Amino acid sequence: MAVCSILAFARRIRSMRSTFSRRQFAAASLGMFAAAGVLQDRALARLGLKADGTPISGEPVVLTNRRPLPPATPSGDQLFRITGPIVGPETIDPALVRDLSSAFLTRLVFRGLVVFDAELNPALELAEKVEISADGLTYTFSLDPKAVFHSGRQITANDVLFSFTRALNPETAGGPAALLSGPTFFDSIKGSAELLAGKADRLSGVTAVDDATVQIELTAPSSPFLMKLGASATSIVDPDDVAKGDSWWMMPNGSGPFHINEWTPSQRMVLTPVKTFIDGAPALQRIEIPLGPNAGSAFNLYQADKVDIVGIGSGDVDRVTSPESGLADQLIKSDLFATEYAAFRTDTVPMDDIHVRRAVAMAFPREKIAAVQYGGHVNFADGIVPDGMLGVDWPVDGLPYDPEGAKTEFAKSKYAGMTAIDPIQIYSTGNAFVPAFREAVHDVLGLEVDAVAVQSSEFFDGLALRQYPAYALYWGADYPDPWTFLGSLFMTGSSDNYIDYSNADFDALMNEAAREQDVTTRADTYKKAQQVLVDDAVVIPTYHDVSYMLIKPGVKGLELTALGLLQLETIWIER
Numbered sequence: 001m002a003v004c005s006i007l008a009f010a011r012r013i014r015s016m017r018s019t020f021s022r023r024q025f026a027a028a029s030l031g032m033f034a035a036a037g038v039l040q041d042r043a044l045a046r047l048g049l050k051a052d053g054t055p056i057s058g059e060p061v062v063l064t065n066r067r068p069l070p071p072a073t074p075s076g077d078q079l080f081r082i083t084g085p086i087v088g089p090e091t092i093d094p095a096l097v098r099d100l101s102s103a104f105l106t107r108l109v110f111r112g113l114v115v116f117d118a119e120l121n122p123a124l125e126l127a128e129k130v131e132i133s134a135d136g137l138t139y140t141f142s143l144d145p146k147a148v149f150h151s152g153r154q155i156t157a158n159d160v161l162f163s164f165t166r167a168l169n170p171e172t173a174g175g176p177a178a179l180l181s182g183p184t185f186f187d188s189i190k191g192s193a194e195l196l197a198g199k200a201d202r203l204s205g206v207t208a209v210d211d212a213t214v215q216i217e218l219t220a221p222s223s224p225f226l227m228k229l230g231a232s233a234t235s236i237v238d239p240d241d242v243a244k245g246d247s248w249w250m251m252p253n254g255s256g257p258f259h260i261n262e263w264t265p266s267q268r269m270v271l272t273p274v275k276t277f278i279d280g281a282p283a284l285q286r287i288e289i290p291l292g293p294n295a296g297s298a299f300n301l302y303q304a305d306k307v308d309i310v311g312i313g314s315g316d317v318d319r320v321t322s323p324e325s326g327l328a329d330q331l332i333k334s335d336l337f338a339t340e341y342a343a344f345r346t347d348t349v350p351m352d353d354i355h356v357r358r359a360v361a362m363a364f365p366r367e368k369i370a371a372v373q374y375g376g377h378v379n380f381a382d383g384i385v386p387d388g389m390l391g392v393d394w395p396v397d398g399l400p401y402d403p404e405g406a407k408t409e410f411a412k413s414k415y416a417g418m419t420a421i422d423p424i425q426i427y428s429t430g431n432a433f434v435p436a437f438r439e440a441v442h443d444v445l446g447l448e449v450d451a452v453a454v455q456s457s458e459f460f461d462g463l464a465l466r467q468y469p470a471y472a473l474y475w476g477a478d479y480p481d482p483w484t485f486l487g488s489l490f491m492t493g494s495s496d497n498y499i500d501y502s503n504a505d506f507d508a509l510m511n512e513a514a515r516e517q518d519v520t521t522r523a524d525t526y527k528k529a530q531q532v533l534v535d536d537a538v539v540i541p542t543y544h545d546v547s548y549m550l551i552k553p554g555v556k557g558l559e560l561t562a563l564g565l566l567q568l569e570t571i572w573i574e575r
Helices: 006-014 040-046 100-109 157-168 192-196 298-303 314-321 354-363 366-372 403-410 434-445 456-464 486-490 504-515 519-536
Strands: 061-063 079-081 114-116 122-124 127-132 138-143 206-210 213-217 258-264 268-273 286-290 309-311 331-344 424-428 449-453 470-476 539-551
Touching (some): 100 268, 122 127, 138 157, 157 192, 157 206, 157 213, 314 331, 314 539, 354 434, 366 539, 403 434, 424 434, 424 456, 486 504, 486 519
Parallel strands (some): 079 286, 424 449
Antiparallel strands (some): 061 127, 114 122, 127 138, 138 213, 258 268, 309 539, 331 470
16 A cells, blocks of 8 residues: 555644555655655666666666665654554564554564665565576565664564565454555566465575575566565564464564564654664654554644654644744655546446446536645645656546536436436545545435444455445555556556456556556556546546655755655754
8 A cells, every 4th residue: 555654644644544555664864855756767777777677788687776864863862752653553564464554563573675765666675686597587585784673683584484474474464464565566486376366385486595595476567566675565574473362563672673573553653773783773763652642733833843853734824824834844745656536437327337427427526625624734636646756747648528518418317307316325434535525426416425434443344345335535655656557546457446447458558567668668558557547437446645745954864755754763853
């Protein structure tokens, strides 16, 4: 599920929008703010790879790139105070994390083989080298000898195999494999389908060659594979830790830069630095995160100087930027690779008729909603892919707001003239645009919309199990490629295709894009695929998100990307 950061907390607090993205969970950064238009293919080229994930030279590629260490540890009080989830994380088990807030916390405690740098390049973390075969099918990782768990025990290849297998094993979820967070990141590895189906008890495409060497075999070359390995679901966990029982993750023997020192559910969490972390001990000496209902008053806590950083909602931007606030110079704005949208099954009355779907899309004043409901502080969306991905804009011939045209379109449907039509049921965690959607569809078309608000943990379960005829969702990218939106959410058979959408033309275009080596041609193919979605009217995008964060002047080393990623190990405090 797609972005992992302080921004997650803000989203949950500010508008009760759904925040689903287990993808959206990698760690990142290096420069202050990376431009949204970084080309994934340029990033891959710098790594010696073509757009399809195969080496440019035709010879094996050996990568040894590492993120630079943060500056020398500063002096003074290194207490960092951040706002937490409204109640608290459902879990920080990497294999089960599905919401943004929990994923952010997970990435503080656990890490994997790969991390993103500030230019959204995949960089090595727990590995010191990876060799990619000439055909792009085999990745051989050499683990860094400095990679250890918090206990000091060496991280081995068997730990990697265990962690990857566990993230795909239905038994981990205690139920259907759909509840796992790993499938979308491991689906290109040999044996993933068999493990997910319960036909195998290990991931056959991953081999522990020796204690320090892991070999991963793919079913086909995959350009975003290294990027997928930066997700929280790919984090390395200690098998002995997991064996302790279901709540092992409350005080885990982690692999990341911070250790959980205190965790009082629904009250607070305290983290301390891990001196043996592979990139060096973080400068911060203590991180305090309030949990529970009081965590929702984040802006007030910031004003009272009780937290050092906070994401603010679009409704507070004007207040913050006013001369009277005194906070304008502490506000940071950044476009995100994130989209809020609604999606509809095509096998449920009345949305099984394309004319109804098109009519509904034309009845909804999306641009007005983006401008009014969110104060004009988000970017209006015609398509689901945010501008800047692959370094290009994503124009789409969308269905404009047209009430009369909507009525005309509905008149073409098989439901025209019927006096009783089942309501359109749309599920969400309380997305702000849903009431306006309900009203518009009723006023223009006379159709009833049942807006069903569900608690987040329940919502994600129902989503994963394909229980909703329609849903509203906030989706943040896990990596800077349109596949994280188009392929993950709408490809036939994808674990994140929550409406079971299937369109042969769309699938063919996506497969073509995955094979294409030329970035311009590849982007054009993605554009065609997105147009199929719009024409089929299975998705109504509302806006692409923009982050607004207040940051105390004493916070240094803060690094963000268009993925909304934040790594606290790069931060230090000057008070």
